[in-house]
Amino acid sequence: MNTTPITSLKKSACAYCGVGCGVLIETDGSRIVGVRGDAEHPANFGRLCTKGATLNLVAEQAESRALYPELRSQRGDSRQRASWDGALDHAAERFAAIIREHGPDAVGFYISGQLLTEDYYVFNKLVKGLIGTNNVDTNSRLCMSSAVTGYKATLGADAPPACYDDIAATDCLFIAGSNTAYAHPIVYRRIEDARKANPNLKVIVVDPRRTDTTREADLHLPILPGTDVALFNAMLYVMLWEGLLDQDYIAAHTSGFDELRATVREYSPETVAAVCGVPAADIVTAARWFGQSPATLSLYCQGLNQSSHGTDKNTALINLHLATGHIGRPGAGPFSLTGQPNAMGGREVGGMANLLSAHRDLANPAHRDEIARLWGIASVPATPGKTAVEMFEAAARGEIKALWIACTNPAQSLPNQTLVRAALQQAEFVVVQEVNAYTETAEYADLLLPAAAWGEKEGTVTNSERRITHVQAAISAPGECRPDWEIAVDFAHRLGARLGKSGATLFPYVNAEAVFNEHRESTRGRDLDITGLSYALLDTCGPQQWPYPEGAQSGTVRLYENGIFPTADGRARFANTRYLPTAETTDARYPLHLNTGRLRDQWHGMSRTGMVARLYSHVESPVLSMHADDMARRGLKPGDLARIKSRRGELLVPVEASDDMRIGQAFMPMHWGSRYISGLGVNALTMDQFDAVSKQPELKHAAIQVEKAPLPWHMAVMRRDHAVARMLRIQPLLARFDYASCGLYGRQNPVLVLRIAHAVPLPADLLAEIDRLLDMRDETSIMRYDDPKRGVAKRVLVENGCVAGVRLTGEIAARDWLKEMMAEGVQIAPLRSWVLAPLATPPSGSGSRGRIVCNCLNVSDTQIAAAVSQGADLPALQATLKCGTECGSCVPEIKRMIAMGKREAA
Numbered sequence: 001m002n003t004t005p006i007t008s009l010k011k012s013a014c015a016y017c018g019v020g021c022g023v024l025i026e027t028d029g030s031r032i033v034g035v036r037g038d039a040e041h042p043a044n045f046g047r048l049c050t051k052g053a054t055l056n057l058v059a060e061q062a063e064s065r066a067l068y069p070e071l072r073s074q075r076g077d078s079r080q081r082a083s084w085d086g087a088l089d090h091a092a093e094r095f096a097a098i099i100r101e102h103g104p105d106a107v108g109f110y111i112s113g114q115l116l117t118e119d120y121y122v123f124n125k126l127v128k129g130l131i132g133t134n135n136v137d138t139n140s141r142l143c144m145s146s147a148v149t150g151y152k153a154t155l156g157a158d159a160p161p162a163c164y165d166d167i168a169a170t171d172c173l174f175i176a177g178s179n180t181a182y183a184h185p186i187v188y189r190r191i192e193d194a195r196k197a198n199p200n201l202k203v204i205v206v207d208p209r210r211t212d213t214t215r216e217a218d219l220h221l222p223i224l225p226g227t228d229v230a231l232f233n234a235m236l237y238v239m240l241w242e243g244l245l246d247q248d249y250i251a252a253h254t255s256g257f258d259e260l261r262a263t264v265r266e267y268s269p270e271t272v273a274a275v276c277g278v279p280a281a282d283i284v285t286a287a288r289w290f291g292q293s294p295a296t297l298s299l300y301c302q303g304l305n306q307s308s309h310g311t312d313k314n315t316a317l318i319n320l321h322l323a324t325g326h327i328g329r330p331g332a333g334p335f336s337l338t339g340q341p342n343a344m345g346g347r348e349v350g351g352m353a354n355l356l357s358a359h360r361d362l363a364n365p366a367h368r369d370e371i372a373r374l375w376g377i378a379s380v381p382a383t384p385g386k387t388a389v390e391m392f393e394a395a396a397r398g399e400i401k402a403l404w405i406a407c408t409n410p411a412q413s414l415p416n417q418t419l420v421r422a423a424l425q426q427a428e429f430v431v432v433q434e435v436n437a438y439t440e441t442a443e444y445a446d447l448l449l450p451a452a453a454w455g456e457k458e459g460t461v462t463n464s465e466r467r468i469t470h471v472q473a474a475i476s477a478p479g480e481c482r483p484d485w486e487i488a489v490d491f492a493h494r495l496g497a498r499l500g501k502s503g504a505t506l507f508p509y510v511n512a513e514a515v516f517n518e519h520r521e522s523t524r525g526r527d528l529d530i531t532g533l534s535y536a537l538l539d540t541c542g543p544q545q546w547p548y549p550e551g552a553q554s555g556t557v558r559l560y561e562n563g564i565f566p567t568a569d570g571r572a573r574f575a576n577t578r579y580l581p582t583a584e585t586t587d588a589r590y591p592l593h594l595n596t597g598r599l600r601d602q603w604h605g606m607s608r609t610g611m612v613a614r615l616y617s618h619v620e621s622p623v624l625s626m627h628a629d630d631m632a633r634r635g636l637k638p639g640d641l642a643r644i645k646s647r648r649g650e651l652l653v654p655v656e657a658s659d660d661m662r663i664g665q666a667f668m669p670m671h672w673g674s675r676y677i678s679g680l681g682v683n684a685l686t687m688d689q690f691d692a693v694s695k696q697p698e699l700k701h702a703a704i705q706v707e708k709a710p711l712p713w714h715m716a717v718m719r720r721d722h723a724v725a726r727m728l729r730i731q732p733l734l735a736r737f738d739y740a741s742c743g744l745y746g747r748q749n750p751v752l753v754l755r756i757a758h759a760v761p762l763p764a765d766l767l768a769e770i771d772r773l774l775d776m777r778d779e780t781s782i783m784r785y786d787d788p789k790r791g792v793a794k795r796v797l798v799e800n801g802c803v804a805g806v807r808l809t810g811e812i813a814a815r816d817w818l819k820e821m822m823a824e825g826v827q828i829a830p831l832r833s834w835v836l837a838p839l840a841t842p843p844s845g846s847g848s849r850g851r852i853v854c855n856c857l858n859v860s861d862t863q864i865a866a867a868v869s870q871g872a873d874l875p876a877l878q879a880t881l882k883c884g885t886e887c888g889s890c891v892p893e894i895k896r897m898i899a900m901g902k903r904e905a906a
């Protein structure tokens with residue numbers, strides 16, 4: 001229990017997902033010592049999920065921080081500490097030289113939906129206003145750009161029309177391409193509440209995979225990958241046929257319906273059933289529930305967006321809302337859930353290659369003129385910038401010579417990692433502006449700039465329901481870390497001086513609020529007008545939804561209530577969508593569909609969550625989930641290592657059998673990159689083909705082959721104390737093993753856990769290197785057992801009478817129970833007989849607790865299963881084990897275990 005006195009409490013928002021939960025940061029004056037949900041924040045009313053509730057554990061993490069600028073004088077050398085002046089002057093020199101010689105399009109900026117709106121605004125102005133290129137894009141391109149193009153194509157503006165309160169007000173919830181229970185847990189808590197309050201609420205979930213979200217649905221449509229448009233068109237077909245459309249709404253508020261009606265005639269449920277792989281009757285049911293409901297709300301996310309036809313998937317779904325009039329009313333509307341905490345803010349300031357501030361379009365000359373006037377520059381360049389994938393392709397070709405990467409990790413998160421790594425290698429100068437000095441991308445940095453982290457800087461963020469929160473700095477940034485906007489402004493001043501432009505005039509900001517005020521002015525008269533907002537108002541009245549124009553008394557809860565849309569004629573436009581298959585098809589060589597997605601307790605590329613031991617306890621390391629029949633066909637058993645190949649790369653991971661998958665499909669989580677496993681992570685396999693309009697790549701689908709990868713030599717290493725620091729030291733070695741994964745285990749004093757499999761025994765020098773990096777060389781403190789005939793060896797490091805380190809080779813079955821005992825500080829005495837004998841089994845009375853299901857209360861699956869076998873239901877489990885009583889993120893899984901227990905008992 002934390003007994004540190006709390007001396008201040010600052011309001012902020014969670015740094016993880018687009019739900020945008022309000023957080024109260026507790027500090028002791030200099031350190032963040034705790035977090036709690038902000039009971040006054042309208043996004044979460046005090047609730048946090050497992051990730052949000054452990055934000056303080058990330059903030060406590062000092063070992064991984066970048067603390068001062070580091071500069072590499074030439075490739076191949078290591079980076080050396082530099083002063084800020086020296087670092088930014090050097091960067092300005094390099095950028096200015098490249099711009100003078102090759103033009104402004106020879107540089108690119110790749111930024112992030114994790115930045116605050118003020119950071120984003122400054123970067124956008126730096127690139128488009130000072131440098132004169134539109135080569136600025138963001139990792140939101142991987143996440144939300146199809147939602148943007150979908151909204152704009154149909155409703156006329158990039159604005160989610162609904163709000164979280166609509167979940168409680170709806171009669172039919174249509175969830176497509178979203179495992180809300182895992183990806184947006186606090187939204188899912190609202191869904192659970194709505195179901196309790198309204199037993200008639202219908203929930204339909206469209207997802208190729210069975211998930212904790214689909215299990216709670218009244219109807220699950222497990223469509224084949226990429227067939228969403230066919231499904232939505234077929235639902236419209238049924239609604240047309242059965243007279244479920246709102247003809248008055250169509251006539252009064254929309255255009256383009258006749259063309260769409262002609263198209264959907266080809267999409268009968270019977271025809272589409274074969275395309276989507278779901279029964280025609282289920283398509284009819286979904287259409288009826290959607291159309292007949294007094295109010296239908298759609299929630300959707302990456303399953304629609306991360307597709308080579310992502311725009312069509314979005315517009316086909318919005319078509320259903322326009323055709324039924326389920327929009328602009330309580331409980332109704334197409335509501336895109338944003339992935340990142342401030343993807344919305346980035347969209348608002350136009351921080352992407354094809355956008356301009358305040359939802360203006362780069363392609364629109366009038367919009368370019370408006371921004372040039374606002375910024376006081378002659379013009380904004382008209383040439384579209386390179387989007388995320390295009391930017392790295394251009395760098396790989398040598399066209400983009402300098403890359404500035406802020407607050408994101410493209411060497412983990414972009415598809416087709418082979419190409420991305422080649423681009424980072426090829427670029428002449430790579431700047432990485434980061435909190436964490438040990439990301440995959442930071443390894444490529446010629447200049448590493450230390451950025452202030454969550455809780456250390458001020459600004460605003462916007463969540464999925466258009467709600468802006470003022471986040472406050474709770475503590476000072478450590479070392480020489482600076483806020484992202486401030487770094488960009490300092491660089492702009494220095495670069496401007498070298499390019500003969502006045503950076504100081506363009507970037508006069510003295511604080512984040514000055515940046516916000518300029519951004520606010522850019523929205524005047526636009527659909528997202530926030531001229532009525534200020535930091536002071538956000539502090540006094542709390543987070544507000546845009547638009548909030550000058551003179552308004554409150555924000556706007558719901559858009560388009562009057563049926564007038566921000567289009568030239570005020571009408572929403574139906575999109576004439578047609579189904580097209582995924583960009584890559586399966587064939588005899590690559591017969592399986594690979595789907596990727598998020599886990600409950602990890603976030604993005606683990607640059608934050610990877611430092612928190614308890615966030616590994618739900619899922620320790622990545623596995624490929626497959627249908628049991630597909631595994632049997634390949635001679636695979638659960639836990640076997642498999643080699644997964646796509647047309648772009650390959651990866652070794654263990655496999656598991658899962659009845660969540662249909663035959664022919666496989667799933668792997670997106671989080672683990674090359675700092676946590678050998679190989680380049682799942683994005684070694686994924687495709688960089690993208691949607692023609694949104695330029696969002698098809699991360700949700702790749703064709704793969706899977707084969708058994710028998711690696712006969714196994715090793716497990718566990719090391720207690722300073723686990724994060726030791727993990728950071730060992731990570732660069734992972735690439736030297738055929739298979740390796742590293743992670744953490746435990747809570748108070750975590751254990752580093754390293755698992756290795758290799759084709760041949762590791763050479764002695766590599767074993768010695770591992771021992772050296774993990775401080776396991778003191779022979780006087782090591783107990784050993786060797787059985788050369790069986791190839792089994794044990795090394796146990798004893799410190800102060802406790803087991804501090806273990807290295808097992810040959811036989812590693814003891815790994816699970818040992819790591820748990822080590823995390824609890826087990827003495828050597830009860831383990832002495834195990835160490836000195838050929839036994840793999842634990843001493844009597846001990847054994848693995850299994851996987852932790854309830855992370856808040858540290859309750860494992862074995863505990864829950866034991867209670868369920870005695871007949872415990874959810875209330876009984878909550879009363880006895882307390883699981884699911886804190887953040888609630890584990891409740892769907894507990895319900896699943898109870899249902900399974902009942903089935904087994906029956």
Ligand code: SF4
Pocket residue numbers: 014015016017018019020021044047048049050051052053184185186187
């Ligand atoms: Fe953070 Fe969880 Fe809320 Fe998302 S749902 S903002 S991760 S606490």
